[in-house]
Every structure is written in structure tokens, then in C-alpha cells.
Amino acid sequence: MNTTLSEAYKAHPLHLRDIIPLDFSSAHSLPDSHAWSHSQPNDDDYVSFNDDASSSSFIPIIDLMDPNAMEQIGHACEKWGAFQLKNHGIPFCVIEDVEEEAKRLFALPTEQKLKALRSPGGATGYGRARISPFFPKFMWHEGFTIIGSPSHDAKKIWPNDHAGFCDLMENYEKQMKVLAERLTQMMFSLMDISEEKTKWVGASNISGAVQLNFYPSCPEPNRAMGLAPHTDTSLFTILHQSRITGLQIFKEGKEWVPVHPHPNTLVVHTGDLLHIISNARFRSALHRVTVNSTRERYSVAYFYSPPLDYVVSPLVDSVARFRDVTVKEYIGIKAKNFGEALSLIST
Numbered sequence: 540m541n542t543t544l545s546e547a548y549k550a551h552p553l554h555l556r557d558i559i560p561l562d563f564s565s566a567h568s569l570p571d572s573h574a575w576s577h578s579q580p581n582d583d584d585y586v587s588f589n590d591d592a593s594s595s596s597f598i599p600i601i602d603l604m605d606p607n608a609m610e611q612i613g614h615a616c617e618k619w620g621a622f623q624l625k626n627h628g629i630p631f632c633v634i635e636d637v638e639e640e641a642k643r644l645f646a647l648p649t650e651q652k653l654k655a656l657r658s659p660g661g662a663t664g665y666g667r668a669r670i671s672p673f674f675p676k677f678m679w680h681e682g683f684t685i686i687g688s689p690s691h692d693a694k695k696i697w698p699n700d701h702a703g704f705c706d707l708m709e710n711y712e713k714q715m716k717v718l719a720e721r722l723t724q725m726m727f728s729l730m731d732i733s734e735e736k737t738k739w740v741g742a743s744n745i746s747g748a749v750q751l752n753f754y755p756s757c758p759e760p761n762r763a764m765g766l767a768p769h770t771d772t773s774l775f776t777i778l779h780q781s782r783i784t785g786l787q788i789f790k791e792g793k794e795w796v797p798v799h800p801h802p803n804t805l806v807v808h809t810g811d812l813l814h815i816i817s818n819a820r821f822r823s824a825l826h827r828v829t830v831n832s833t834r835e836r837y838s839v840a841y842f843y844s845p846p847l848d849y850v851v852s853p854l855v856d857s858v859a860r861f862r863d864v865t866v867k868e869y870i871g872i873k874a875k876n877f878g879e880a881l882s883l884i885s886t
């Protein structure tokens with residue numbers, strides 16, 4: 540069982556108030572604790588998706604079977620820090636089954652979900668987004684984090700009926716890992732990184748996690764926030780989003796752009812660790828999630844990172860913009876300093 544990523548969070552315990560979500564099923568108005576001061580745009584503020592729209596307005600959709608996929612991925616990671624991926628090889632039914640299990644989980648009564656509440660020093664189970672302590676207001680969101688086997692947490696929720704959930708999640712994690720390895724090899728070959736330095740790819744002790752996200756429909760979506768702006772701590776993240784728009788990427792430090800869901804495509808975000816390894820060539824994507832008044836939204840994120848003791852450093856020939864840091868150390872810096880983490884390790 541891979542519990543390594545949990546180790547990195549033990550030293551950074553959270554207060555229970557930053558872990559226990561609101562009981563959204565009984566929230567018929569927006570409590571002050573969840574009311575963000577300024578108006579949040581939602582997807583109604585954007586023109587609906589249209590394939591003819593200017594290609595520079597939407598993150599690129601890349602076909603993994605395209606002979607030029609690697610170059611396209613490089614370009615997307617430089618410009619956007621994100622892309623959508625089709626023909627990725629993960630069977631549709633695998634993704635659909637995981638989304639169904641996420642729906643089954645989040646539809647449970649609050650007291651049943653709270654049985655698997657993340658412990659203050661823990662990394663897995665049910666709870667608010669980990670970034671909650673860094674914002675003055677809470678988010679319109681519930682999450683469930685899985686590292687390795689989810690059986691320990693799932694058993695608390697479904698004492699006699701957790702095997703199906705666990706099998707589907709473990710299979711999803713396994714399949715995502717294979718895809719992540721393929722993408723890592725592509726990104727590393729774009730940067731001319733030698734095989735000597737990428738021996739960890741394919742190892743069993745990589746740091747991987749699956750995050751199930753639920754955004755209930757919200758009585759005042761324009762004053763609420765699904766997930767506040769953040770970058771992922773991972774090397775990169777592979778995300779499945781349900782058919783509801785909500786995810787937005789901050790493009791080139793200028794504007795929020797919606798990432799509209801497309802059937803059978805996965806979203807890939809560059810994370811902080813790839814930002815460091817590429818010496819800021821591949822930028823970690825600042826992203827956030829908006830909510831809406833009528834539709835619930837689900838997403839499933841797979842975070843992929845090297846083993847905890849791997850030393851992350853810029854693996855390019857130019858002057859290094861970041862100092863060396865182990866994955867575990869960087870997770871600690873991010874857990875304490877959030878948005879300042881990259882600048883704290885800048886040279």
C-alpha cells in the first residue's frame with residue numbers, strides 16, 4: 540500500500556473547522572462563512588462553447604494518438620499550463636464507474652460521511668479542501684482523498700459494502716498511473732532530460748493520490764466559490780470533470796478562461812513540481828472552480844508526483860531559478876506557505 544504521501548502531511552495538522560464541511564443538504568441560503576465578498580463569475584458569463592471559437596480562447600484539446608502530440612503538449616504546458624487530452628487510453632466505463640461511486644458517496648447523509656472524516660494530521664478521507672485555511676471564507680465543496688487503498692476509510696462508511704468502491708478506485712489509480720508515466724516520459728523528452736534522471740518513473744513508490752470533488756448546487760453561486768484559486772503541488776494532475784462547466788484556468792496571468800467538459804477527454808494541469816523541474820518553462824496552472832444554482836458538479840483528480848525523497852531541481856541547461864528540494868520538503872513548504880511556496884525556493 541502506498542502511504543508515502545500521507546507521511547508528508549503528518550507534520551502539518553489542520554484544525555477541525557478546516558476539515559468538517561458544511562451540511563450542504565440543509566443549507567438553503569448562503570451562510571456568511573461561505574459568502575465571498577466580491578461577485579464570482581459563473582459559466583453564464585461566458586459564451587457557450589463552440590468548436591469554431593478562436594483557438595486561443597480555450598485550452599487546447601490534444602489527441603494522444605496524434606504523431607505531433609508531444610510537441611503540442613509542450614506548447615500547451617508553456618502557454619497555458621494545461622490541456623485537454625483525448626484518445627488517452629482510459630476506458631470510458633472506468634471513468635464513468637468512478638464518477639458514479641463519487642455520486643453514491645457524496646449523496647450519503649452527512650453523519651455517515653463524517654465517519655470517514657480526515658483526521659487533523661491525516662491526508663485521506665472525507666473533508667474540506669486542504670487549501671481552506673489560506674482563505675477567509677469556506678468553499679462550496681466536499682472532498683474525499685484516496686492514497687493507495689481507500690479501504691480503511693471506505694470501511695467506516697460502508698462496513699459491509701466497501702469492496703466495490705475500493706476495487707473501482709484502485710483500478711482507476713492504477714490506470715491513471717500508467718497514463719501519467721507516459722505523459723511524464725513525453726514531457727521529459729521535450730526537455731531533453733536523460734533517462735538517468737528519470738529512473739523513478741514507473742516505480743511503485745511514486746506519490747499518487749485520487750481526489751473526489753463534489754460541488755453541490757448553490758443558492759447564491761455568484762457570491763460563492765467552489766474551489767479557490769490554487770496551483771497543484773503535483774508534477775501534474777489528470778482530471779476528469781463531469782458534464783458541468785465550473786473549472787477555470789488563469790491564462791497567462793491575465794484572464795480566467797473556462798475549461799468546458801468534452802466527452803472522453805481528461806484535463807491535464809502542470810503542477811508546481813514540473814514548474815520547478817522545467818525551470819519555469821512549463822508553468823503550474825492557477826485554477827479555480829465556480830458553482831451554479833441548478834446543477835451539482837463532480838470531478839476526480841489524480842495527482843502524480845515523484846517519490847517523497849526524490850530531489851526536485853531544474854533539469855535544464857539554463858541558470859537554475861529554484862533551489863533543490865525533496866518532494867516531501869516542498870509539500871511541507873506549500874502546506875505552510877501555500878501561494879508563496881515557489882517564490883520561497885527561488886534562487
Ligand SMILES: O=C(O)CCC(=O)C(=O)O
Pocket residue numbers: 750752766771778780785786826828837838840
Ligand atoms: O473540480 C475541478 O475541476 C478541479 C479540482 C481541483 O483543482 C483539485 O482537486 O485540485
Ligand SMILES: [Fe+2]
Pocket residue numbers: 769770771826
Ligand atoms: Fe487543483
